[in-house]
Amino acid sequence: MADDISTENTEVVLDEAELEIDDAVKKKLGVGFWIAIVWLVLVVGLAFLAPVLPIDGQNDVAAGGRLESPSMDHFFGTDAAGRDVFARTIWGARVSLSVGFIAILSGLFVGGPLGIIAGFFRGKVDAVISFIFLSLLSFPSLVLALLIVNSLDRSLKIVALVLGILAVAPIGRLARANTIVFAEREFVQASRVIGAKNGRIMVRELLPNVLIPMSALALLGMAVAIVAEGGLAFLGLSVKEGATWGKMILEGADPRTLRTGTHVSMSPIMVLFLTVLALNYAGDRVRSYFDVRETAF
Amino acid sequence: MAEPLLTVRDLSVRFPTTRGVVQAVNGVEFDLEEGQTIGIVGESGSGKSVTAKTLMNLLPRSAEIEGEVTFDGRDVREIAAKGEDHFWGVQMTMVFQDPMTSLNPVKRCGEQIAETLRYHLGHDKKKAISESIDLLERVGIPEPAKRERQYPHELSGGLRQRVVIAMALACQPRLLIADEPTTAVDVTVQKLLLDLLDDLRKERQMSMILITHDLGVARGRCDEVAVMYAGRIVERADSHTLFSDSRHPYTDALLRSIPRIEQPSHTRLDPIPGRPPELINPPVRCAYAPRCRFAQRNCLEEIPDVSGVVGMHSFACHYPANTERGEAALQSNLDRGETAGGLHLHAVAEGAS
Amino acid sequence: MRYILQRIGQLVMVLLAVTAITFASVNVLGDPLTNILGPLASVDCTDVEAGLVEDISTRGGTSQGDCEVIALTRAEFNLDDPLPQRYVTWLGDIATGDFGTSFQNQLPVSTVIKNKLPVTLRLVGMGLFLSIMISIPWALLSAYRANRAFDNVSTVVSFGLLAVPNFAMGVILFYFFAVRWQIFPTRYDPSNAYSQIKSLVLPALTLALPLAATYQRLLRTDLITTLQEDFVHMARAKGLPSRTIMVRHALRPSMFSVLTVFGINTGALLGGTLVIEQIFSVPGMGGEIVTAIVRDDTPVVLGIVVIIVTAFVVVNLLVDLMYSILDPRVRRG
Numbered sequence: 002m003a004d005d006i007s008t009e010n011t012e013v014v015l016d017e018a019e020l021e022i023d024d025a026v027k028k029k030l031g032v033g034f035w036i037a038i039v040w041l042v043l044v045v046g047l048a049f050l051a052p053v054l055p056i057d058g059q060n061d062v063a064a065g066g067r068l069e070s071p072s073m074d075h076f077f078g079t080d081a082a083g084r085d086v087f088a089r090t091i092w093g094a095r096v097s098l099s100v101g102f103i104a105i106l107s108g109l110f111v112g113g114p115l116g117i118i119a120g121f122f123r124g125k126v127d128a129v130i131s132f133i134f135l136s137l138l139s140f141p142s143l144v145l146a147l148l149i150v151n152s153l154d155r156s157l158k159i160v161a162l163v164l165g166i167l168a169v170a171p172i173g174r175l176a177r178a179n180t181i182v183f184a185e186r187e188f189v190q191a192s193r194v195i196g197a198k199n200g201r202i203m204v205r206e207l208l209p210n211v212l213i214p215m216s217a218l219a220l221l222g223m224a225v226a227i228v229a230e231g232g233l234a235f236l237g238l239s240v241k242e243g244a245t246w247g248k249m250i251l252e253g254a255d256p257r258t259l260r261t262g263t264h265v266s267m268s269p270i271m272v273l274f275l276t277v278l279a280l281n282y283a284g285d286r287v288r289s290y291f292d293v294r295e296t297a298f
Numbered sequence: 299m300a301e302p303l304l305t306v307r308d309l310s311v312r313f314p315t316t317r318g319v320v321q322a323v324n325g326v327e328f329d330l331e332e333g334q335t336i337g338i339v340g341e342s343g344s345g346k347s348v349t350a351k352t353l354m355n356l357l358p359r360s361a362e363i364e365g366e367v368t369f370d371g372r373d374v375r376e377i378a379a380k381g382e383d384h385f386w387g388v389q390m391t392m393v394f395q396d397p398m399t400s401l402n403p404v405k406r407c408g409e410q411i412a413e414t415l416r417y418h419l420g421h422d423k424k425k426a427i428s429e430s431i432d433l434l435e436r437v438g439i440p441e442p443a444k445r446e447r448q449y450p451h452e453l454s455g456g457l458r459q460r461v462v463i464a465m466a467l468a469c470q471p472r473l474l475i476a477d478e479p480t481t482a483v484d485v486t487v488q489k490l491l492l493d494l495l496d497d498l499r500k501e502r503q504m505s506m507i508l509i510t511h512d513l514g515v516a517r518g519r520c521d522e523v524a525v526m527y528a529g530r531i532v533e534r535a536d537s538h539t540l541f542s543d544s545r546h547p548y549t550d551a552l553l554r555s556i557p558r559i560e561q562p563s564h565t566r567l568d569p570i571p572g573r574p575p576e577l578i579n580p581p582v583r584c585a586y587a588p589r590c591r592f593a594q595r596n597c598l599e600e601i602p603d604v605s606g607v608v609g610m611h612s613f614a615c616h617y618p619a620n621t622e623r624g625e626a627a628l629q630s631n632l633d634r635g636e637t638a639g640g641l642h643l644h645a646v647a648e649g650a651s
Numbered sequence: 652m653r654y655i656l657q658r659i660g661q662l663v664m665v666l667l668a669v670t671a672i673t674f675a676s677v678n679v680l681g682d683p684l685t686n687i688l689g690p691l692a693s694v695d696c697t698d699v700e701a702g703l704v705e706d707i708s709t710r711g712g713t714s715q716g717d718c719e720v721i722a723l724t725r726a727e728f729n730l731d732d733p734l735p736q737r738y739v740t741w742l743g744d745i746a747t748g749d750f751g752t753s754f755q756n757q758l759p760v761s762t763v764i765k766n767k768l769p770v771t772l773r774l775v776g777m778g779l780f781l782s783i784m785i786s787i788p789w790a791l792l793s794a795y796r797a798n799r800a801f802d803n804v805s806t807v808v809s810f811g812l813l814a815v816p817n818f819a820m821g822v823i824l825f826y827f828f829a830v831r832w833q834i835f836p837t838r839y840d841p842s843n844a845y846s847q848i849k850s851l852v853l854p855a856l857t858l859a860l861p862l863a864a865t866y867q868r869l870l871r872t873d874l875i876t877t878l879q880e881d882f883v884h885m886a887r888a889k890g891l892p893s894r895t896i897m898v899r900h901a902l903r904p905s906m907f908s909v910l911t912v913f914g915i916n917t918g919a920l921l922g923g924t925l926v927i928e929q930i931f932s933v934p935g936m937g938g939e940i941v942t943a944i945v946r947d948d949t950p951v952v953l954g955i956v957v958i959i960v961t962a963f964v965v966v967n968l969l970v971d972l973m974y975s976i977l978d979p980r981v982r983r984g
Contacts, residue, residue, distance in 0.1 A: 135661075136668040138915065139967075141959045143922035147944045148676055148952070228816040235818045235926045236941050247818070254822045254930065256837050259830045266826075270819045278814035356884050387890025394888075399881040404903050404978055413899070414889045449979040465889065 034286040037279035048094035057085040059092035068262035077268035093244040103161035104226035108168025116176025137170035155241040164226045179211045220284030224277045302329040309365035318578040322348040324529040335506040337516030340526035390473035396482040397458035401450035408446030433464040456487035475507045528585035535611040545618035547592045592617040593637040662964040751950035760954040771935035778858030786866035794874035812864035821857040821930040854931040873905035914970035
């Protein structure tokens, strides 16, 4: 074996030769990104169209029996109660995706402005807001979610909002970090000089620039929220009504069901996995496309 | 005459990059006798560091290397491919430009020397450390026992480079490659370090390749000097000849761009006009032609061959300086006001006179 | 040193803030009295005293409805004090090691914690140990030949692992190793030390795999950067073997990102154990706090939150200390 440690690329050596290396090649979203987007569009589309699609209702017991293996009649088979797993996966997507979407949206609406304010004004305001973020981060997030969900009710809205609270700190920290960077840039300094009001600078100059890294984080964060819903389901505290991916996996995770009807849990696991993978990958690509360094999740 | 310690024949190095293939080193040839020093001089991007890294087997795997490197009669690239133990570090080693980065920041200085001794010579820990202290003393570090316990960041740049030198010399290598060893340290320390290297080299009968961008550094310290430009050795001669009777216009320009003590003060130095050339898909011509005051039409059309043989004064130029042919070429360019490469000569010509 | 003190101060503040929020939310969102005394606690004693409602205790009703009992209970648990005062009292008790008494079974909370904590600690410890044992060699191998076959496969694998939610990972491992191949038990087996460890392998692995993937990615990137440093070239010029260079020279200066994330991750890690304990029916703190939350067993919830947040604070302090051990340059600052 050659006794040789690889260097990542030749650019390092060539740097010394003062060569300008074109990094245009790296600046592409790539085929993988578009495959991820197609998958996400497909899942969202199916979930959205669930009521008009020719599929069973989520609680309909299909003809043909329980724990049936996947077939042309039932793509993902049937579960322990004889319901069509494919149909339930689509119905479950409605809840799981909404939870993820609402959660990350509320995280953006609270965390984003807080982070921009902290990064723009610095000083005491920053100290207080940063401390809030740190406290939120150090809180065992699932415990916080459990506490609130248990004391209020287990509606989709509450579950989503609670998971939104968990997204506030990471998003806020990212917004803050980026605001600090951009607030030093010439164009922001310029608008300060011409006497623009603070609020105007924040909305017109900083927000658009901070939005890009935040959108990358939002894709990753949506994945986190969807997964968190599953976690809540496993603790018996997810959305009360209807199917969710988490609840479906839990139902299929019973040792007896696992033995005879592995597809009951593995089908939603597969769909969940692909969705999280797509969100992660798309977020990752957006991040490196815009060269966002800071990560908070 | 005995076999040279190191022979380099027709060495070429290419890097495939996203924009095309970079020809970093092109047909480099030289010999180095036991106990001798060769200076390799050139601007950044001339391929001198890549040459050194090729010899040391430090290039990334993507590099395409051609040519022949023999050390003490053995093929170095074969030694590299086999991953032979106790060759690098024992037979040949290298000192890098920046002592700030060439020491591991999280290891004590002594430990970094001692690990070499322990690995190559099989010393136990105690013996390795005490020998490291001796080495530190030899390279002129005060309070060596204390320095041994210290981390690199606790030392000044000059001291750090001394530690690096001690580290490189620990196993008594027969060849030391010093890649711009004084570029990153204070001017006041530069001469001390160069003298130290010189002393150690003589004391140990070691061969050395001294790489620098500064002809002044090579002067008086090298037996032979090779000037590199755009990946090629454009002129090579023994030290005296090169400094007194250079042939290649680039060497000529380099010599005139460095201050000399015998010149009256306020003598204007000539910078070399233009930029170093592209190394990706270079046109077929003398790479220096666009910046050359001697350039004629055929310089832009054919690459000059290297004249002379290895070990003698050799150069690659159609119109060598300090020859009749060259002076005639320069004169005709001065008369026209520009070279065949389109370089305007007024300012340069005035500075030269 | 001053920096460490500053960090301690900041982390203690975090500890106070988090416990205060928890304390307030459990007391405001739920009525502790109901949980101690059952539905009869809702009897309005002012109404009873005013004669508007009949005092059921005089008719031989259960003593639970007795206003005196309610008053006694309120006094016992200090429920009449204003919230901030109760928080301070509670905090003082905690400081002296008194975590209070569970509403549920009248056991001291410290006993509950003492029973459940070791299992959870063992699980988390095994998980972290596995994640480090997997990620470090993995990252070293990937970075050693970056962008070549092994590394490329690793990238795909670790990206995939990161997209598997912990509960899904738990179900998958559970299915293959416990249900199908029956290598590990389906339920936690407390009979002896060996069976306990064996029962924890799968949950620990569930915890470890996504962590290992995270650490591998971070460490690989930093290693690749480090491998381009001059001191690595120098080490090669000294003729040291690759293995020595990777482990002795490159690894240590590349650990900082991993360490930082390690600290931040602790909170999420402890959250993750809740779910994993549930799947593998591990009798740890996870099951305990879920039950406590559902049953509004305030002292137990608070006690466990204190333990978790303290663990977070301590781990982050240790991470800060680790920086200075890993990098001598930090020691002076």
